Every structure is written in C-alpha cells, then in structure tokens.
Amino acid sequence: MAHDFDALVIRHTHRLSSPQGSAGQGAVVARQFDAALASVGFKLSAQLLERLSGLSEAAVVRTARRTLRTVSEMVGDHVQHNSYFIDFPANVPDTEEFWMRCVTQALADKTSRESVVEQLTHGMLDLLSLPVYGRYQHTYEEMLAAQDELIASARDRVTVLHLGSDLDTELTSLYLALAGSTTPLGEEHLLDLKALAERCALGPQPESIPVRENRAAVNAARLAVGADLLLDTVTDVLRLACALSGGDVTLREPTRFRTLSRPARRALLAGLDTVIAANPAKLADVHAHREPFKRLGERLHPHEYPRWPHAADVFAVARGEKPAWSFDSRVEKRLDEFDVLGAVRLLQSAPGKLFRSLDLLLRTAADQEERDAVVAAAVRVAPEVSGRVVLSVREHFHNRERETGEARIFINSRGRGWVTPDVRPPVPAADRDRLISALDAEIRRRLPAPRRLLLDPDVLDVALPLSGRATTAGLGVLPRGSLSTVDGEQLRFFAYWKETEKRTDYDLSALLLNADYSTDSWLSYTSLTAAGAEHSGDVTEAPEGASEFINLSLGRVRSTFIVPQVNIYAGEGFEETAESFFGFMLRDGEQKGRPFEPRTVRMKSELRGVGRVALPLVFRREDDGRWRAKWLHLYLKGISSANRVEENQVSVAKAVRALVERQQLTVWYLVDLMSDDSTVVDLWDGEPVPDEPVLYIGLERPEGLHPDSTAITLENLRDVIPG
Template sequence: MAHGLESLVLRHTHRIPSPKGSAGEGATAARQFDATLASVGFKLSAELLARLSALSGAAVVHTAKRTLRTVQEMVGDHVRHNAYFIDFPANVPDTEEFWMRCVARALGDDTSRGRVLKHLAHGVLDLLSLPAYGRYQHTYEEMLAAQDELIASAGDRVTVLHLGRDLDDEVTDLYLALAGSTTPLGEEHLRDLQVLAEACALGPQPESIPVRENRAVVNAARLAVGADPLLDTVVDVLRLACALSGGDVTLQEPTRFRGFPRPVRRILLAGLDALVEANPAKLADVHPHREPFKRLGERLHPHEYPQWPHAADVFAVARGEKEARSFDSRVEQLLGESDVVGAAHLLRAAPGKLFRALDRLLRAAVSQEERDAVVAAAVQAAPEVSGRVVLSVREHFQNRERDSGRSRLFVNRRGRGWVAPDARPPVPAAARERLIGALDAEMRRRLPAPGRLLLDPDVLDVALPLSGKATAAGLGVLPRGSLSAVDGERLRFFVYWKQDRRRTDYDLSALLLRSDYSTDSWLSYTSLRAVGGRHSGDVTEAPDGASEFIDLSLGRVRSTFIVPQVNVYAGEGFDETEESFFGFMVRDGEQKGRPFEPRTVRMKSELRGVGRVALPLAFRQEDDGRWSARWLHLYLRGVASANRVEENQVSVSKAVRALVEREYLTVRYLAGLLSGGATAVELWDGGAVPDEPVTYIGLERPEGLAAGSRVITLENLRDLIPD
C-alpha cells in the first residue's frame, strides 16, 4: 500500500516523499540513480540528490527501484514499443510496393495461396489474409539491434523530481487538494481520490467539498470507517449509493445497484429523511434522476422503515405517485409567459442556475429594462456563484460576440465531441459587455493577493482548467484549448494499445489541413509515405501490446495543420482495452535512436474516452514557420468498425476548426487581472529565482525557490480557480 501511495504522490506532484533508511555513504548510488533517470527524461533536484547521498546505498537502491517503475509508466516506457518496419523511419516502402510484397509472400506460402487467389479472382485484396501483413515479423530485441543509439540533445525533455515531505504528510496534502478541488476531476484523478480517501478517512478533512462527485467518493470512505456521510441534497445520497456499488458517481452512466447491508440501508434512508424533513423543496431534485432513484428504492426497501416517512416520499416522487413541482418548471412557466424579469428574480434563489440561464434570458429580453434587470440579477448573484461557473460564463460570453452563424462544438464529460450549426440569435452587445465587465470585477475581487508573482512565459497561453474532464491523465498534458510552442525539427507521434478480450486494431493517422481547414494530404496505413513523413506500418492485433508511429520532418510540411488521430478500426474501444495511450516526441535534425525514446517524449496521455476516433491535439504552422500545439482532447463518435482518416476527414476538420477558433480563458487572463491591481507580475527568464518567497506559476517547478513559496504547475493548475 505504501508503494502505491508513493507512486500516486510522485505522479501528481513530481515529488518523492522524503526517503527513509539508515545513514550512510549513498552518493555513488544516488549519482547512478540520477543517470538512470536521465535515460527516461527525469533528474533529481539538487536537494533530493543531497538527501539520497546521505543515506545508505541499500536505501538509495530501494527508492530508485520504486521511483523508476513509476516514472517509466508516466512516460510510457513501461511497455515494449516495437515497430512493424524494423528500421523505421528508414526504408519505409511505398504503400503499393509493400502490399504487393505481402501478396507475393502469401502466394509463395502453401497455407495461404489458395485463399489469396480466391480473393484476387473476385477483385478483392484482403490485407488481413496476408500472413506478412499486420503482425510483427521480428522480435523487439531484433528491432533494437537494427536501430542506432540515441545521441543526447540539449532539446531532450528533462523533468525534475523534487524532495517531498514525509509520506503521510504528502498523502494528506494531496487528499485535501483533490477532495477540496473547486473543479471536477477527470476519471483517473477521481479513482486516485478514492484510494486517498480510504487512506485518509480518519485524518484531516477539507473545509468544504464543492464538487458533488468528489463528495460521493469521500462519503463512501467515511462510511467504511463508521463516520457520518456529508449530505446536502437527496442527489448526494444517490451518488453515495453509486459509489458504494462501484458505479458512476457523475450519474452520466447508469449504475447497477448492489444489495446493501441493513446498516447501510439505514444510513441512506435516514439521510434522505432528514434532508426532506428539513426542506421539503429538496424533493424537486428527484425529477432529473427519477429512473436511478426508482432502482435505488428497490434496493433500500423504504416500506420496511416507517420511522422515516420523508425518505419514502423521495421514491414516491420518483414513481410519479407524489407531486413535487420542480424549480425548473416554475422558471419555464415564467419564460413561457414572456416574464423575463420574473424568471430572473426567481432564479436569484439559485445563483448557479441563474448564471447558466443568462444567455437565454438576455436573448428572451425584448426591452432595455428587461436586459438591465437580467444583468443586475447576475451582478447581485455573482458573489454566491462558484469561481468555476463565473469563469465558464465569462468565457462563454467572450465567444458570443462572434458565435452567431458559426458552428458550435459540444463536448460531454467523457470527451465526446460533436459540431452543430449555431442558430442562436446574438446577445445584445451592450448587455454582453456590461456582464463581462462585472464578471471580471468579481474575479479580480476573489483572486488572493499572491505577493510577489513569478510567471513562466510558457504558461501564459495554457487554458484555465475549468474542469478536470477537459484534459486527460498523463505527462505534459495541457487542458483543452491550451496553446504551447513546439521546438524541434522532427515530430513523432505514437500510440500503444493492448487488447483485453478480443482482437483490436487501432490505426494511427495524421491529417494535414490547409489554412481553410480543407484536406491537403494524410499519413496512415494506406499512405505510408507523404510530405517527408513516414508511417511505421499497420499492426492489426495486440494480444501482447502493439505500437504505431508517424515521423514528420516539420521543415518539409507546407500544410497549416497537422492533426494526429487514433482510429478504432476493429475491436475494443478506448475505454475497453487493457491499456491504451498516445503521445508525441520531438527530435533534433538527424537524431537517431529507437522508435520510442522516453527522454524525447513531450507528452503522453491516456486514451480512455468514449468514441471511435481520438483527437488528442492539433499542430499549427504560423506565418513565420514556427509550430504550436493546440490541445483538443476530443473523441468523435465514428462508426462501429473500419474508421479511417479518409472517411472522417470532414468531421475531423469541422471539430478542429470549431475548437481552434474558440477563445479560451488562459493564465494570461488571470495574470492580467492581477497586474491591474497592486500585484507585481514578473516573467521568469529561466535564470536564478528570487531568494524570497514568491508565488510561482509555470509548467514545471524551478529549483531553488525559497521556503514558503507557493508553487502552481500543471499538476495543480486547478488551484488557480478561486472558490
């Protein structure tokens, strides 16, 4: 268990909990550990190296083994990345030449000749019937022997690992940070919170848990140690029941409720009863979740507990036997009567709902008086709305100036994206500007005084993580909409997957688009060579894991966009495989090496979304020839099988355009609010850091920050979002 918690802390914070062991002469072992880390793109901070050097060699080796296992997983080096073409990217054949070579080998094979001739007689070339196609023709060791050694480059990635506090302190801090997060967590972080909550249920707890699914996970852990759950609404009880059943606490997917022990049934029913008795209006919260409440009632047997009649009312409402008029229905009635002012006044009782309805209210208003009333209600309610919602609404209205007539991109909690025409009438400009000004003032009021603020310029165009679901778990991953520079001469994408129960074929492709988002060309298993790029070859099954690569010389690309994608051609979806992830590497000039070199990896993200086409990010060439990455984190629905870049180029182009042309709130926006006040904002040039405590915001933590400094990096970027 301790190793699991150490690994979790390392992944989230890039800190190694203070190593334990007897004192000794561990300097040699520590330097060897540091050198081994360098091979996968990591290094020890000076403070951590000194700490390890003061321990015995055995203690250093113990820490090294645990750490190396974790960092290899972080960067994707824990698996064997073989390539179909043994000396990729050299000697990749033309597609037709390669296929004919496979046909010739099949015709020379007695076991396959008849089958292949039968297909060819009908004018069909079935690639899967060719023994040499889609399956590795060499071992991993043979591939390594055919590759040159990687020559280190100054441009290789170096991720610094820092010295942490004792494990218990690190675990507690991480638990409090995740449980008390003001933004929803992604699926992997929610699973991590579950592990932490079980370890920390009897320890310090966050002052508040604003995100409901986080609360459900914490409540399940509290129940396990005999503590009372934290319940505010009847839906909190429903989420808790989902957590106890191993289901979806976000309520996006149906949960099959388990049979609950009698003590648990009592706790859930007593919680429901107390909530409704204190405020009968909470029964209205049942309506959006009637079906899961009905299924839960079948497991809780409320009729067996007459002492809790208000709990029985919850299930009576779910079954339609008892009326509980919802708040939303009252709002709809007022809007149906064209009473915009009345609707805005009613919504003041639910500030979050008011903010989510602002666009509709302003469009429905027909007079200046009504628009003024809506804006006034929003200004009054703003202090009661969560910072995440305030920022989301601010970003929404920032884009409403130019949304009319354009396409809208919708993305659900699982990353599934789709594009639809925007048929909404515009929001009156004056009202929109007044509202934006008021929201900026509210955010400026909430932002804490950071003291001396030190900013890494590379973080300025990182989108604010208004939801953990707008990103993916992994290394070097930025939130959806972020923009980051790409330095280097060669770009290499990779995908790895390992099937679980059935044959699974993923296809790595890259779509190249012109400035108007029309297709220029592509690289895929049907186009192994194009625009100076090379595809590593199609692998069509992965019982032991499989990898595909695309290598591009950026200097030879004339297209405006490069859009890597992973298509599910056959078999299991991204959320069904045993493991699947995507990433990209950057290499300088003729830097050789294996197809996969961990220290050249700039990003590695898990592929676990719903959809059959994954779009992790897009690369854009600017007018001056420089390249940047725009982070997408999208999954398109695709079709059940045989997804190919040739078939989905239109839908991919629409999705990329909708996202690229949207304006996201970034760290630059918050820095602008801070610089407008009394805070002094300094841009860090990568040199020495101040010798006094600072608030540092950057992609990675620099060495040498003074004690007492507040550090915000990619791992805890959500902390920028105020309550």
C-alpha cells in the same frame, strides 16, 4: 485493490515522499539512480540527491526501483514499443510497393497462395489474408539492434523530481487538495481521491467539498469509519449509494446497486430524511434521476423504517405517487410565457442556474428594460456563484462575439464532441460587454494580490482547467484549448494499445489540412509516406501490445494544420482495452534513436474516451513558420468498425475548426486580473529564482524556490481557479 501511495504522490506532485532508511554512504548509487532517470527524461533535484546520498545503498536501491517503475509508466516506457518496419523511419516503402511485396510473398506461400489467387481473380484483396501483413515480422530485440543510438540533445525533456515530506504528510496534503478542488476531477484523479479518502477519513478534512462527485468519494470513506456524512441534497445520497455499489458517482452511467448492509441502508435513509425535513422543496430534485432513485428504493426498503417518513417521500416522488414541482419546470413555465422578469425572480434563489441561463434570458428578453434586469440580477448573485461557473460564463460570452451561423461544438463530460451550426440570435453587444466587465470585477475580487509574481512564459497560454474532465491523465498534458510551443525539427506521434479479449486494430493516422481546413494529404496505413513524413506500418492485432508511429519533418510540411488521430478499425473501444495511450516526441534533426525514446517524449495521455475516433491535439503552423499545438482531448462517434482517416476527414476538419477558432480563458487572463500597481511581475527564464517568497506559476516547479513560496504547476493548476 492495494494502492501504491508512493507512486500516487510522484504522479500528482513530481515529489518523492522523504526517502526512509538507515544512514550510510549512498552517494555513488544515488548518482547511478540519477543517470538511470535521465534515460527516461527525469532527474533528481539537488536537495533530493543530497538526501539520498546520506542513506544506505540498500535504501537508495529500494527507492530507485520503485521510482523508476513509476516514471517509466508515466512516460509510456513500461511497455515494449516495436515497429512494423524494423528500421523506421528509414526505408519506409511506398504503400503500393509494400502491398505488392506482401502479395508476392503470399503467392510464394503454399498455405496462402490458393486464397490469394481466388481473391485476385475477383478483383478484391483482404490485406489481413496476407501472412506478413499487420503482424510483426521481427522481435523487439531485433528492432533495437537495427537502430542507431539516440544522440543526446539539450532540448530533450527533463522533468525534475523534488524532495517531499514524509508519506503521511504528502498524502494528507494531496487528499485535502483533491477533495477540496473547486473543479471536477478527471476519472483517474477521482479514483485516486477514493483511495486517499479511505486512508485519510479520520484525519484533517478540507473546509468545504464543493464538487459533488468528490463529496461522494469522501462520504463513502466517512461512512466506513462511522464519521458524519456531508449531505445537503437528495442527489448527494444517490451519489453515495453509487459509490458504495462501485458505480459511477458522476451519474453519467447507470449503476447496478448492490445489496447494502443494514448500517449502510440506515445511513442513506437517515440522510434522505434529514435533507427533506430541512427543506421539503428538495423533493423536486428527485425528478432529475427518477429511475436510479426507483432502483435504489428497491434496495433500501424504506417501508421497514417508518421513523424516516421523509425518506419514503423521496421514493414516492420517484414512482410518481407524490407530486413535486421541480424548480426547472417552474422556470420553463415562465419562459414559455415570455415572463423573463418572473424567471429572473425565481432564478435568483439558485445563482448557479441563473448564470447558466443568462444567454437564454438575454435572448428571450423583449426590451432593454428586461435585459437590464437580467444583467442586474447576475451582478447581485455573482458573489454566490462558484468561481468555475463565473469563469465558464465569462468564456462563453467572450465567444459570443462570433457571427451567428458559424460552427458550434458541444463536448460532453466524457470527451465526445459534435458540431452543429450556431443558430442562436446574437446577444446585444452592449449587454454582453456590461456582463463581461461585471464578471471580470467579480473574479478580480476573489483572486489573491501577490506582492511578487514569478511566471514561466510557457504557462501563459495554458487554458484554465475549468474541469478536470477537459484533460486526460498522463504526462505533460494540458487542458483542452491550451496552446504550447513545438521546439523540435522532428515530430513523432505514437499510439500503443493492448487488447483485452478480442482482436483489436487501432490505426494511428494524421490529417494534413490547408489554412481553410480543406484536406491537403494524410498519413495512414494506406499512405505510408507523404509530405516529408513516414508511417511505421499497420499492426492489426495486439494480444501482447502493439505500437504505431508517424514521423514528420516539420520543415518539409507545407500544410497549415497537422491533426493526429487514432481510429478504431476493429475490436475493442478505448475504454475496453487493457491499456491504450497516445503521445508525441520531439527530436532535433540528427538525433536518430529508437522509434520510442522516453526522454524525447513531450506528452503521453491515456486514451479512455467514448467514441471511435480520438483527436488528442492539433498542430498549427503560424505565420512566422513556427509550430504550436492546441489541445483538443476530443472523441468523435465514428462508425462501429473500419474507421479511416480518408472517410472521416470532413467531420474531423469541422471539429478541429470549431475548437481552433474558439478562444479559451488562459492563465494570462487571471495573471492580468491579479496584478496591480503593487505587484512585482517577473518572467522566469531558467536563471536562479529570487531568494524571497513568491507566487510561482509555471509548467514545472523550478529548483531553489524560497520555502515560503507558493508554486502552481500543471500538477495543481486547478488551484488557480478561485472558489
């Protein structure tokens, strides 16, 4: 598949690779380009506008077409968003009144009358049997004609596009950043890394590739050009085999291994042989993925290559023909015998595993002497543990202050969540506090000490992106657990989906909860108006794509929480549709406009999780009456069909409560650690930036930063996580 690398740069960096073309008088067309961008909530930086103005008009037009296509897709304006009720949010009828109108029209229709009469006779009615229900009754153009123009507001979103370097430089820089990321990438970014690795395999390489999935993508590209592979575990080889077969390098889903070329088979077997020859104990790692290794062995034919006997041992272990005690089983044996000190001695050789076992070790320890030994071991190995794991454990113990028996939420790498009571015994407070202090000291040691720090206040409550899988792809999307301010009077949700093969019905809904998480009311196709809000109407099929909207006047909502959700009522899952996404817009009270106005979009995220109920975020009314959003990126299992807000309100409320009351480590935590007496810390309020180099951390890069400054924004926020 061909990749649009210019679009990739824009999505990841909000920069345009330096526009190319002959010199000319492009100022007029460049300003027209800037105006067109404004209609979707973007603008050109002064430097980029100046660069475009010096090119020919034809060059500017080429750049404009490519860029507008990309940013329109980023914000969700690449599709037509129709609404069932033509003048939504005006004139949305009461639900029962609307249904009666549909029945009346069906009874007047000769083709449907007999079926409807029969259903009514039996006291049941299938809404889908009504000719006008669930299907657009007007064209997109007719809907546009019925809407007032949007009134511009100073609070409309404006995303600045900056001037970048030439395309090769931008791609190399992006490749190095993604490949060398200290945190796992989301699915979309991992696909982007694969494309970049294929292009950049022979160029500069990152000093290290700590994330194994990233290493698999890079190794696949290196194998194609004959470069040395980066392998130090048998699982690295398995992931590479998955990459070569177009499978899942995260190993979450089974891969159907392809018939591999002889050079690829030789490379994989030689890699396995080298890893085991260097450390035979790594044979024990095979147990974690025995079935995939057995299937891979059937493709690699290790018996044909006797010069790599250690590779054959790998598959012998997978088949159970050769014993290999796993490290985890030896640790479990010690813990089963309540030999905490023995388990600690073993785990010190695997610092990451030790850190992930700290809670269990502290709970299992028989006395203070053993707990002291656990904490001392953690302090000793801390410098060898990745920053992401140190921070994750730090966040874990911070939340262990909560009462035993409260709700505990589990969220897997694909966003599926489930809630269970926390029945773990507490960790003694003194041991927890000692550990937290030690972890803070270790993180502080790894952080830079900037001379001048420039901060956007809005970034301080953004949760640290400890995994790219805790954030979905999209525009303005924050990591799970982040808090952001809601600064409009009208809040409008939107969901769009386009079915692939079979009729698919998604239902955008919103659950309104009281302060104790009990249900106040809801908005859905069964409740079109409630609490000063309007639902745009139920669309029940999407062969050409469909949209649903919910509009809320925040000043009229008396509930404490607003929980938007997308329920799969029928048809394809979120990962099966041709396209599906969710987002929200914010408007001032009198702005009017179409149901979907791209420059009012504050967030648009892909719906691509496993589960039948999507919970992107929750809105909470604070004590001062202001609203803030907390980001969830959560999917609940739901049922196979007919998921409805009325039926899932209890499970949704439990999940929301568990996440709302959990405290995440935020950017503010790291800023506090990296700031000392010699650091000048300024809060950026939109005024001109300093004319000296700074470390800037904010939601978006401001214009005019000194060229030697370092800018951390949403696009590269993972860079704040120390290695």
